[in-house]
Amino acid sequence: MFTACKEEEKPELILLEASAGEFEIPLDGSPADDIPIDRTISLRFSENLDPETISGSVILRANGQLFQVNTNLVSGKTLTVQAQGGFQSGQTHQLEILSSLKSSSGVTYGGKTLSFKTLSGALAINTFTLSGGESLANGRIQNVSLPFEARVAFNFPLNPGTIQAALQLAGPTTPALTFELIENQKVLQIRSATPLTDLSRYSLSIAKTLSGANGESFSGWQQEFYTAIDSNPKFALISDEELLTKVQEQTFRYFWDFAHPASGMARERNTSGNTVTTGGSGFGLMALIVGVERGFITRTQAVERWVQIIGFLENADRFHGAWPHWLNGETGATIPFSAKDNGGDLVETALIVQGLLAVQAYLNPDNSVEKTLIDQIITLWHEVEWDWYTKNDSGGLFWHWSPNYAWEMNLPVSGYNEALIVYVLAASSPTHPIDKTTYAQGWARNGAIRNGNSFYGQTLPLGVDYGGPLFFAHYSFLGLDPRKLQDQYANYWEQNVQHSRINQAHAIANPRSFVAYSDNNWGFTASDNSNGYNAHSPTNDLGVITPTAALSSFPYTPGESMKALKFFYYSLGERVWGEHGFYDAFNITESWYADSYLAIDQGPIVIMIENHRTGLLWNLFMKNPEIKAGLDNLGFTY
Structure with missing residues (x-):
């Protein structure tokens, strides 16, 4: 089996x-x-x-x-x-x-x-780079090369047929874009057919119509950036001395060509019509001296203008000898600066008296016409009742008095700000003087005016942290010579030098990441901006650069101010330079450039550049024996 x-x-x-x-x-x-x-x-x-x-x-x-x-x-x-x-x-x-x-x-x-x-995955950007691009701390990208080139790396290969229509570059110009796909079609290289406009804001966008090679969808993307400076100068190169003269002459024209025809006074701004400014006209009086010495006008022309202005001031509204902030250039009547500010403005008055005293020192008493002007100036100066503005010896000077509202504005003139000249003139008055106690209590606040802290490596003797707007270092010192000026509170040359250096150092540090701030693009002070007017400073930095800030600091920071001047003139060119010199302000981050001129910003440029070059206005103002006596009374050395 x-x-x-x-x-x-x-x-x-x-x-x-x-x-x-x-x-x-x-x-x-x-x-x-x-x-x-x-x-x-x-x-x-x-x-x-x-x-x-x-x-x-x-x-x-x-x-x-x-x-x-x-x-x-x-x-x-x-x-x-x-x-x-x-x-x-x-x-x-x-x-x-x-x-x-x-x-x-x-x-x-x-x-x-x-x-x-x-x-089908989502198409996404892995990396994005711009030629020359530099990222600021807040993510803004600046200094992008004018021959535009971008490199965009994606997570998937791209569909080439969807690229061209998806690309868009928006800005002051819209050049055609070309592209190239590399690295397995995942990297997109984009170039512009023509260079971009320098120092301008652009936006590169890629629309959601872009798709991947295998149908991947894209949600869209956009990146804003700012271009670099064009290294080519916008105007022909000239020597530094020629450039200083050109700036003084062009800026001087604001006070000469644009003065109010009836009064000769300086209009508040280039759109002010009949509104003329008291303080700004004081700057204009001093600018006329520069105009004569630099050959912009003749001495006869200047004297004729001074006759016109001083005759107007004699008949214009005054309040215990003090002029208001604004006047009607036709009639001399007060134009209220605000609802209750329709009377005397002691700070504006001090600024015009500073100018009048510089003119007085410049005039020739042996010339009959000029001697008459000297006598008129002395009368106006002696009629200012500085002691009235102590508000019955309230411990300091007060900014405003109105026949309708009396002392309701109630703003003391206290330091540290632009108003040192008010106390110096008040102490120097032979007819209505104040004493040293008023200065110590009102201006110096019994020593509370001191600072003494260091900012950006610079020790600031007086005032608020970081110094405040830079006009503090200018207005009082158009005539008052700070070079050896000292009292128990500070050396005023050191104060102004340190203030100016801090101002520039803030632009270099650029803590708020504004575009194009640098050692040659700086200057923070009161000026126009895209939303109106503001007192810009390191602690109130809105991205606005005001040329008068750096240029009026020429005596204190000559090297730093020359860098700024060359940047404004050669790099920015017609964007900031016009008929009456540099426009008031600009903000590269917002692509905003003023078309305005303000008397109080134009005047210090002319005067302080001259003080830097020759000390002319300082030497004239300090010739006045009454000023020297007032400084002595306050305990100054000079």
């Missing part, structure tokens, strides 16, 4: 389960859909695998492309597979497991191909 023998079955390595993260992949070869591109494939087998057979036994393809994979054996029976660089977006992938794979006991695998389709 024969017995039939059944053939013994061979053992087989079986793939029990396949998944991509939480998504199952069918083992019968049908594709799994909507697999995220960042998942890892997990393969679980019936037996422990032989690690030596894994390499080369797993092949991943998509769209005809072979992918490099990383494999990792987990707990003996589970193999993980990860595509280097991730799966392709929106594509069907084939994962082939070859028969070369074996178990640790030598059992072979029969082989299988799995299939899955990935989701």
Whole structure:
């Protein structure tokens, strides 16, 4: 009897389960859909695998492309597979497991191909760079090269047909853009056909119509940036001395050509019509002296203008000898500066008296016309009742008095600010003087005027932290000579030098990340801005640079101020330079440039550049023996 023998079955390595993260992949070869591109494939087998057979036994393809994979054996029976660089977006992938794979006991695998389709991913920007671009602390990008070039790296290859229509560059000019795709179509290089405008704000945008090579969607993108300075000068180069003269002459024209025709006074600003300014006209009186000495006008022309102005001042409204802030240039009547400010303004009065006394010192008493002017100036100066403005000896001087509102404005003239000249003139008056106690209590606040702290490495003797707006260092010192001026509270040369240096250092530090601030683009003081008018300073920095700030500091910071002057003139050119010199202010961050001129900003430029060059106005004003007596009375050395 024969017995039939059944053939013994061979053992087989079986793939029990396949998944991509939480998504199952069918083992019968049908594709799994909507697999995220960042998942890892997990393969679980019936037996422990032989690690030596894994390499080369797993092949991943998509769209005809072979992918490099990383494999990792987990707990003996589970193999993980990860595509280097991730799966392709929106594509069907084939994962082939070859028969070369074996178990640790030598059992072979029969082989299988799995299939899955990935989701269409989101197209995103990995990196963005601009040629020459420099990021400020708040993310603003400045100094972008004028031959524009950008490099945008994406996470997926791009569809070339969607690029051109998606690109847009907006700004003062809109040059055509060209592009090139490199690095497997993932990197977009963009260039402009023509250079961009310098020191300007642009915006590069890529619309959401851009798509990836495999249909990836894009949500859109935009980046604002600012271009660099054009190194080519906007005007012909001239010597530094010629440039100083040019600036003085052009700025002087505000007071000569644009003066009110009836009164000769300086209009408040270039749009003021009949509104003339008392303090600004004081600056104009001194600018006329510069005009004569520099040959911009003749002495006869200046005398005729002084006759006109001084005759107007004699008949204009005054309040206990003090003029108001604004006057009607036709009639001499008060124009209220604010609702209750319709009377005497002692600070504005001091600024015009400073100018009158400089003119008095310049005039020739041997000339009959000029002698008459001298006598008129002396009368006006002696008629100012400085002591009245102590408000019945209230411990200091007060800024305003009105016949309608009396002392309701109630603003003391206290330091430290632009008003030192008020106390010097009040102490110097031979007819209505104040005493040293009024100065100590009202101006110096019994020593509270002192500061003594260091800002940006500069020790500031007086005033608020960082010095405040820079006109504090200018208005009182158009005639009052600070070079050796000192009292118990400060050396005023040191005060003004340190204040000016702090002002420039703030622009260099640029803590609020405004565009184009630098050692040659600085100057913070009261001026116009895009929203009106403000007293700009390091602690009230709105991105506004005011040329008068740096230029009127020429005596204190000649090197730093010359850098600023050359930047304003050569780099910014006609954007800031016009018929009457430099316009009032600008803000590169906002792409805003004033078209306005203000008398109180134009005057110090002419005068302080002259004081830097020759000391002319300082020397004239300080010739007055009454001023010297007043300084002596207050305890100054000079």
